[in-house]
Amino acid sequence: MKEFELKYGCNPNQKPAKIMMADGSDLPIQILNGKPGYINFLDAFNSWQLVKELKEALGVPAATSFKHVSPTSAAVGVPMSDALKKACFVDDIEGLDDSPIALAYARARGTDRMCSFGDWVALSDVCDVVTANLLKREVSDGIIAPGYTPEALEILKSKRKGSYNIVQIDPNYVPQEEERKQVYGVTFVQGRNNFRIDAELLQNIVTENKNLPEEAKRDLIISLITLKYTQSNSVCFAKDGQAIGVGAGQQSRIHCTRLAGSKADVWHLRQHEKVLNLPFLPTVGRPDRDNTIDVYISDDYEDVLADGVWQTLFSEKPEPLTKEEKRAYLDSITGVALGSDAFFPFGDNIERAAKSGVSYIAEPGGSIRDDNVIATCNKHNMVMAFTGMRLFHH
Numbered sequence: 001m002k003e004f005e006l007k008y009g010c011n012p013n014q015k016p017a018k019i020m021m022a023d024g025s026d027l028p029i030q031i032l033n034g035k036p037g038y039i040n041f042l043d044a045f046n047s048w049q050l051v052k053e054l055k056e057a058l059g060v061p062a063a064t065s066f067k068h069v070s071p072t073s074a075a076v077g078v079p080m081s082d083a084l085k086k087a088c089f090v091d092d093i094e095g096l097d098d099s100p101i102a103l104a105y106a107r108a109r110g111t112d113r114m115c116s117f118g119d120w121v122a123l124s125d126v127c128d129v130v131t132a133n134l135l136k137r138e139v140s141d142g143i144i145a146p147g148y149t150p151e152a153l154e155i156l157k158s159k160r161k162g163s164y165n166i167v168q169i170d171p172n173y174v175p176q177e178e179e180r181k182q183v184y185g186v187t188f189v190q191g192r193n194n195f196r197i198d199a200e201l202l203q204n205i206v207t208e209n210k211n212l213p214e215e216a217k218r219d220l221i222i223s224l225i226t227l228k229y230t231q232s233n234s235v236c237f238a239k240d241g242q243a244i245g246v247g248a249g250q251q252s253r254i255h256c257t258r259l260a261g262s263k264a265d266v267w268h269l270r271q272h273e274k275v276l277n278l279p280f281l282p283t284v285g286r287p288d289r290d291n292t293i294d295v296y297i298s299d300d301y302e303d304v305l306a307d308g309v310w311q312t313l314f315s316e317k318p319e320p321l322t323k324e325e326k327r328a329y330l331d332s333i334t335g336v337a338l339g340s341d342a343f344f345p346f347g348d349n350i351e352r353a354a355k356s357g358v359s360y361i362a363e364p365g366g367s368i369r370d371d372n373v374i375a376t377c378n379k380h381n382m383v384m385a386f387t388g389m390r391l392f393h394h
Contacts, residue, residue, distance in 0.1 A: 001027050009038045022180070028173035029144075033157050034165035036142055040120060042069050044144040044167055047122030050074055050229040052171070055124035057198050057221055060241075063104035064226075065111075065119040070234075070249065072119065073111035074226045075242030076218075077104035084110070084240075087270040089286060090134060099130040106134060107242040112263055113290040120144070127152045135159070139287065146171040195389055197224045202362060202385040206370075207377045212385070216337055216360040223339030224362055224391065230341070232392040235349075237264040237356060238337045244268075245356070253340065257349045261356040265330055268357070269297045272321060272329055279315045288313075297321060333357030341391040343367040347376030354380045364390050 003020035004027065017038050021027060029044075036044065047066040054062035054076060064074040077100030085091040088110025096102055101123055109116050121135065123145040132152035135143065142165025143156065156166050180189050199217050201224070219238040226236045226243045235256040237245035245264030247256035269275060270293060278296065280289055292313055295304045301320050304310060310317045338353050340363040350373060353361070361377065365386030377384045 001030070003027070004031065006038050006041075007035065014038075023176075028170040030168045032148070032153065032166040032168055034142060034160075034163050036165040036167060039068070040142050040165055043067070043120035044122070044142070044169075046229050047071065047120060048144050048169055050225060051122045051124040053197070053225050053228070054222065057196075057225060058218060061101040061104050062124040063101065063108045064122050065105075065108045065116040066122065067115055067119050070231045071108075071226055071229065071243065071246060072115040073108045073243045073246065074222060075104045075107035075111070076222065077101055078241040079103065080106065083271045083276060086276050089113075089289070093130065093134055095130045096134075099128055101125045101128060102130040102134055105131055109134075109138060111242060111244055111267055112246070114294055115263075117287060117290070127156070129155065132156050137286070141165060142167065144169055193228065193391075193393075195228075195391075197221055197228065201387045201389065204365075204386045204388065205383060206365070206374050206386050207382060207384045209378070209381050209383045212360060212383050216335070216383070219337035220339060220360055220362045220385070223337055224387070227339050227341040227393075228391045229393060232341050232394060234341045234393075235260045236339045237261065237353075237358065238339070239264075239335065239357075244336070253342070253345060254348055254352065256340075257352045261352050264336065264356045265326075266294065266297055268330060268333055269321070269326060272325075274319065274321050274325070278318055281313060281315055284313055297326070299323070330356065335359050337362070339363065341393070343370070343390075344373050345369055347372045349373075350376040350380065350382070354382075358382065361385070362387055364388055 003018050006017035008015050009017040019041055043066040046069055047064050050064050051062040058076055060076040062076050065072045088106055090106040118139050118141055120141050121143040126147040127145045128149055129152050132155035136155055144167040146169060156164055177192055179192050180187055202217055202220055222243055223236040223238040227234050231249040233250050233253055233256050235247045236243050237260050244267040245260040247260030250256040292304050334357050336357040337360045338358045343364050343366050345367050359382055361382055361384040
């Protein structure tokens with residue numbers, strides 16, 4: 001297939017639209033089901049790069065959940081605790097522990113379920129039955145992977161009344177070294193960002209604390225590779241083999257940090273005993289549970305606990321999760337990794353990170369206020385590595 005005609009571009013008024021290879025060669029994909037659109041393919045090709053690079057860097061199957069050309073999360077296939085399975089709504093998935101690629105997607109989808117609603121999925125490895133069953137019950141636009149088992153493919157084809165978008169990509173495809181795109185009729189040309197992200201990038205530790213465990217290195221690598229394919233400015237919190245909070249596309253870096261930090265806090269609080277034990281009625285669907293949990297965790301919890309409302313959601317009225325309880329729970333968390341796609345210009349980013357349990361940071365360095373940022377890290381006994389490499393993505 002040398003080109004594929006699209007229904008329209010970013011918006012219905014933008015016609016004609018298609019994808020093709022500039023040199024006239026075959027596209028590196030097969031469309032196995034559905035008819036993906038312009039934004040679907042933007043998500044597909046960006047998300048595939050992310051999981052391919054994660055797998056190459058860490059040697060573990062990887063998955064990501066993408067929305068509007070940025071990841072809501074990315075993760076590798078490491079075991080999940082019972083509490084995390086319950087928080088991610090996957091505690092009933094048979095065979096989950098035996099499928100690293102399913103574990104990776106369960107983590108990625110479960111991180112920010114509000115933002116992942118209607119996501120695009122990318123898998124580094126062949127999609128198996130466990131992953132397909134996990135996906136079958138989620139609201140999702142499509143998937144890209146290097147392959148599908150026959151049974152998994154049939155399960156996915158049944159989604160969305162048979163219209164679910166399923167794309168298979170050639171895992172050996174290597175794009176040209178030069179990238180081009182047009183803006184306002186002007187062609188932009190640049191070399192591809194082939195910069196390799198691995199543990200060697202974390203050797204320049206500039207803080208007094210220089211103890212960087214292997215798990216922290218893994219999480220920092222996940223954070224940095226996620227940032228490489230996130231619309232800038234961007235900041236990413238990671239923990240336990242997954243990105244747990246992504247702040248993307250903000251003009252101010254502190255706003256990125258606050259946004260990503262608040263998402264990371266929600267991820268942690270979803271595993272609070274009170275949240276895990278919310279007595280939902282069996283008639284409450286998964287998206288409504290997500291929305292309810294999001295409000296319950298927020299300062300607007302009365303919106304779901306008010307008389308006349310809670311009865312439609314719960315079998316009995318839950319006790320609120322108080323501000324004091326939330327703060328005490330978050331204060332008990334440590335070991336979170338944080339990456340930034342460009343330098344932190346002020347220590348306020350570090351102060352905000354500390355409130356979300358950050359112990360390890362990787363950022364390019366190079367600010368005239370690096371001394372202030374380092375001093376703030378030392379104040380909180382954090383480990384910070386300067387990578388020397390900016391990771392803007394637009």
